[in-house]
Amino acid sequence: MNWWRYTRKPSVPERRERARREGRELERKMAKSGRKPSPVRIEGRAIASTFWGKAWCGNLESYRDYAYRLPRGRSYVRHDAVLDLDIGAGRIQAVVSGTQLYDVDVSIKPLAKAHWARIKTQCAGEIGSLIELLEGRLSDRVMGIVTDRERGLFPKPKEIEMRCSCPDWATMCKHVAAVMYGVGARLDAKPELLFTLRNVEHGELIAAAADLQVPSRRARGKTIEEAELAGVFGIELAELPHARPSPKKKRPAPAKRSGGKSRAAGKTGKNAKANRRGR
Numbered sequence: 640m641n642w643w644r645y646t647r648k649p650s651v652p653e654r655r656e657r658a659r660r661e662g663r664e665l666e667r668k669m670a671k672s673g674r675k676p677s678p679v680r681i682e683g684r685a686i687a688s689t690f691w692g693k694a695w696c697g698n699l700e701s702y703r704d705y706a707y708r709l710p711r712g713r714s715y716v717r718h719d720a721v722l723d724l725d726i727g728a729g730r731i732q733a734v735v736s737g738t739q740l741y742d743v744d745v746s747i748k749p750l751a752k753a754h755w756a757r758i759k760t761q762c763a764g765e766i767g768s769l770i771e772l773l774e775g776r777l778s779d780r781v782m783g784i785v786t787d788r789e790r791g792l793f794p795k796p797k798e799i800e801m802r803c804s805c806p807d808w809a810t811m812c813k814h815v816a817a818v819m820y821g822v823g824a825r826l827d828a829k830p831e832l833l834f835t836l837r838n839v840e841h842g843e844l845i846a847a848a849a850d851l852q853v854p855s856r857r858a859r860g861k862t863i864e865e866a867e868l869a870g871v872f873g874i875e876l877a878e879l880p881h882a883r884p885s886p887k888k889k890r891p892a893p894a895k896r897s898g899g900k901s902r903a904a905g906k907t908g909k910n911a912k913a914n915r916r917g918r
């Protein structure tokens with residue numbers, strides 16, 4: 640295999656072909672334990688094209704510590720080298736095709752409770768629905784809050800611990816860089832994974848808005864937009880701002896964050912379900 644290393648760099652089609660071959664091998668290996676790989680495929684020129692995906696990549700690129708390895712990572716992820724990517728609470732695990740297959744393991748610290756509480760308070764009344772949140776259709780103000788380098792949702796280098804099984808291991812090798820870009824691409828399709836990664840429940844941002852006693856002017860202004868959205872998706876948005884109870888009625892306390900699925904089952908549950916159907 641050293642032939643690749645010492646004679647010439649493999650061409651892009653060769654790298655893709657190797658990744659495909661290794662991907663099939665990995666699939667066979669994982670099938671033995673009843674699992675299936677989840678590869679990263681980049682369609683088009685941009686690695687990420689939605690608000691959340693682009694914001695993730697933008698956050699990475701804003702740190703000088705990572706600048707040296709990021710270009711190789713971009714090239715790797717574009718050439719289908721991330722053969723498996725699994726994002727869970729506080730953890731990213733991946734298999735990357737290189738000179739051989741490498742295991743990448745990234746730990747990310749959960750958002751501190753006080754930090755998350757502050758974000759919820761700042762966003763209260765500003766996000767009209769789960770669709771708006773997940774599609775990143777947010778006001779400039781909310782975008783500024785969630786992407787703030789110090790106080791936003793995205794992890795800072797000191798909150799990220801990276802490991803790779805390759806011999807070329809530095810703070811961030813090209814395999815880890817590829818995986819980190821892969822996360823950006825994955826957030827395009829599954830933006831809720833950012834919240835999973837930071838160990839917080841995204842529905843609480845909407846709940847925080849609904850808990851406001853008097854809906855803000857901004858939230859009331861969403862009514863027409865949401866009515867249009869309901870028409871477009873052919874769904875019923877269960878909790879439009881105008882359907883909120885009168886300010887004098889006390890709403891039940893928000894569901895505790897103990898269970899996974901039950902978290903969304905409170906006031907946002909119907910919305911979440913309807914929204915998913917509509918997508």
Ligand SMILES: [Zn+2]
Pocket residue numbers: 741803804805806807808812813814815
């Ligand atoms: Zn590596």
